[in-house]
Amino acid sequence: MHFAISNVDISAVYLIVIGFLIGVLGGFFGVGGSFIAGPALFAAGLPMNFVVGTDLTHIVGKSIVAARKHGLLGNIDFRLASIMVFGTITGSETGVQIIEVLKKRAEVNQVVGGVTIAVLLVMSAGMAIESWKTLHMKRTGKGGGAPAHGKKDASAFRGLSRWVQSIRLAPMVSLPNSGIASISLWAILAVSYVGGVFSGFLGGGAGYIRMPSMVYLLGIPTHIAIGTDLFEVIISAGYGAFRHALKGNVDILIALVMNTGAAIGAQIGATLTQYFAGPWIRLAFAPLPLIGAGLVVYGLVTNHPAP
């Protein structure tokens, strides 16, 4: 099928299937799925500038469907999302600017790529260990009273989020929907800002950074972290998509075709979260940062930016 805007020929079935897979992942884990969509579109022959913009546009549509479903399930903390949007957009701009500055320096790709790989590997290993420990605690009855089931989440790393919540840096906000009585606004902005930097730097939504950060650092229950992240992605990815469209980097027809598959997948993914407890979702999520790390390795080895 010919797409006149980007002047490429791509099978519509291929786009729908890719969209479907990303939709399931996005609905279940709260991630944008760029680590699959980017390479898949690039492999199909879409020019790099269209890959990033078109992917972001498609993420907006997929996140609307998944977030709406999560909203009906009570998994969105709107107050948290509205605060995080500011940190994500600012961080995303910073990430883009960092890339522009670093492009002018020699061998900096290797340094930054190495740091990114290290962060993603630690995150993946940390999530696998934590969720496994939490499930083990639950099995042996040492769960500390916190259920590893439903939205009241259990976590073996609960101490970390308790420490973050104990930082008394005004203004303090309460997040009743997430079960948090008081937390510094700056802690929320810092977490979303770092996620935004990764988003601007690596492309896509960087949900594989933000979702675990919300759970482990802010203490948000996993189901609510997924739904809230998706809601926040609608705004931040929408902003990015509009900017890319202005620069002529969006083929909306490709994004719409992908979204037809993603719309179904997102429904499936979001519905599936009801059948899994937080630690199980986090255990399944653990390999995802490895895919991000693999893309960075690919970029370093081939001297080609990760799509």
Added chain:
Amino acid sequence: MKRADTKTLQSFLIELVIYSVLVFLYFWAVLHFAGASLKRLFDGSRPVYATVALALMVGQAAGLEALTRWMVGFIGRRLH
């Protein structure tokens, strides 16, 4: 399986079938009728294209979701 789970699964399967039909129809409609117009917008006015592109994406997602929800409710009322 619990009764509530069965009900959710039933509703979900109905949604899935409706979604499949709707997105298939929408997909053909967009490609056949909007393709040439969007290309002209892309070449002619980038700000208008950007606005229309985002509006189309939001509209497609929100429209399909809302329509599915209404249809599931309608089917649910007819079944009970």
